[in-house]
Amino acid sequence: MTEATRRTPGTPSWVSLMVHGLDATQEFYGALFGWEFVPGPQQLGPYVRALLDGKEVAGIGQLPPDRHLPVAWTTYLATDDADEAAETIRCCGGTVAVGPLDAGEAGRLVICSDPVGAVFGVWQAELHHGTATAGPPGTPVWNELLTYETSAVAKFYQTVFRYEAEPVVSADFDYLTLHLDGRPVAALHGLGTALPRDRGAHWMTYFEVADTDGAARLVTELGGQVLRPPREGATGRIAQVADPEGAVFTIVHSAGDRD
The missing domain is CATH 3.10.180.10 (2,3-Dihydroxybiphenyl 1,2-Dioxygenase, domain 1)
Structure with missing residues (x-):
């Protein structure tokens, strides 16, 4: 890249x-x-x-x-x-x-x-092609839209960007993975009433870290906040945090990177 x-x-x-x-x-x-x-x-x-x-x-x-x-x-x-x-x-x-x-x-x-x-x-x-590395700690590794429900907004993104959408089949989990050329590039996650009212629908960036728990502690020491404590997720150990000005992001230690 x-x-x-x-x-x-x-x-x-x-x-x-x-x-x-x-x-x-x-x-x-x-x-x-x-x-x-x-x-x-x-x-x-x-x-x-x-x-x-x-x-x-x-x-x-x-x-x-x-x-x-x-x-x-x-x-x-x-x-x-x-x-x-x-x-x-x-x-x-x-x-x-x-x-x-x-x-x-x-x-x-x-x-x-x-x-x-x-x-x-x-x-x-043109001269700047974007993120030059993804995977190592400190790099953005995933982007996910958190929205009320995925069906209507999925049509918007598919029309604009020609995504293929692959739903997770579950009665209580509204989740679509967006694919290009057969590979997953992003996702849409419908949270229903759990969507934070003060934020509304928003895109979430996931940043890789070497140690989710240690990074979450460091966020607090540096003046940020831990909004959702470290926990095991589908892709690894994740935590939702905010920087000192309130910008929310997710830190993840991806499952595939574990010893």
Whole structure:
């Protein structure tokens, strides 16, 4: 993934976070994940790219002082044509909030929301192809939409990005895995009334860690919060946490990485 390879449209290709305190946020994630930072495109204000072993893994930008937006990680889905994607999103009942606009020579982006209100990004790569490594601790390894129910919103994502959807057959578990070229790339999880009312539908980023319990303790020591304590999940040991500004994410020690 280190080469300049174009991602299949619909593949999660990047995650970014817009915050009020850029320096403090860099300190938090640098201590938690071992990230280092370099300047990125400044079209939307101060912005840095997080590096792990010299490879780009995520972006963090600073919100204008007068913008009181929810602080949240944003999943970007790859596209070959940001303008066409934006038009399709509108036609399918979504909303385009920002763009399409150029991020310097890196690429072209759109920030939008699905018909239920979950925010996500669309990225048309030029020089910047997105996350350059996934798998090692400190990298984003999975993206999942948490929504009220999957059936209606699945049609939106399938129309825009041509996903094949594979449901988990269960009477009490509303879960769809999204596939491209026969491989799983993301998922939709319907939570019903368990969906947090204060957040609504939202995309969740999973970051790999070497030790879920130790990372959860470190989150607290660094000024963040543990929202759901470490537990065994389908893919490994997971915990839901928030950084000091309230951005929620999931940490996971994947089952396949265990000794």
